[in-house]
Amino acid sequence: MSVPGVKSNPLILALPKGRILKDCLPLLETANIIPEPAFFDKDSRLLRFKTNDPGLDIIRVRSFDVATFVAFGTASLGVCGSDVLMEFDYSDIYAPLDLNIGRCRLSIAQLADTKNKNLEDPARWSQISVATKYPNITQRYFASKGVQADIINLHGAMELAPVLKLSSLIVDLVDTGSTLRANGLQEIKTITQISSRLIINRTALKTQSAHVNALIERFRQLVTLPNNEDIS
Structure with a gap:
């Protein structure tokens, strides 16, 4: 038309x-x-x-x-x-x-065998490394928690970053969470719904x-x- x-x-x-x-x-x-x-x-x-x-x-x-x-x-x-x-x-x-x-969510994930930490407690998260293809969102989020985040910009295979010790955390899109689980990661915090x-x-x-x-x-x-x- x-x-x-x-x-x-x-x-x-x-x-x-x-x-x-x-x-x-x-x-x-x-x-x-x-x-x-x-x-x-x-x-x-x-x-x-x-x-x-x-x-x-x-x-x-x-x-x-x-x-x-x-x-x-x-x-x-x-x-x-x-x-x-x-x-x-x-x-x-x-x-x-x-x-x-x-519809999915933008979330923080870490190795499943890592002791979970409280993201609301800046004293326990003074500085961390995060792999993501969303550096601006990630920086803003952790800054709002009083946390200095060292951002590692990746465009794929995000789940490998904690496994290979490139970063402590990842920020990525999550739907069912099956890819995280298959690679030994767990979702620990949702930043926002997408x-x-x-x-x-x-x-x-x-x-x-x-x-x-x-x-x-x-x-x-x-x-x-x-x-x-x-x-x-």
Whole structure:
């Protein structure tokens, strides 16, 4: 469904690869946003795809990159985890809808055979080493507890860090916890609950308001949440 008056250059919707993309597909179908067949071809190397709406294209990028594409205006809207929004805190992003998908939690974990310590007692946590791909969130969290955290930035295989004595703790996304348990770790503290949001570039919201708002409303009709909060 196209919107009258839409400019010839289509809006771009940035979607994350992986688990969240799988959760997005039923929402897209219900919203009558149908990507071209190449989008579903696992062998396709395309990254940008047309849809049944001539005013909307889709790009498929890494989850951390969705927010960057939207913040810089190269994509007008996207689907992004609240963990990414908290980590980068882009001022040019407006997040009007919690899509109620990609739910998990951002948690602290340590080796299961380590004596558990009280994270609320700064005296016992004067300085620690933490491996994570969320250095900003992690630094802010431990600073709020009066703890100096030495951050080790990793982008994968986080569970190996305590096992190989690279760090004492990790901060990472946790769903079922099975990966932690399989690698001898235990979850000891939840920092925050995570879900995926519809995010909008603020400039696009002003300059292409009719089309952008029409898309927001199509997604809004799909989600009913008691606390539909903004992260902005």
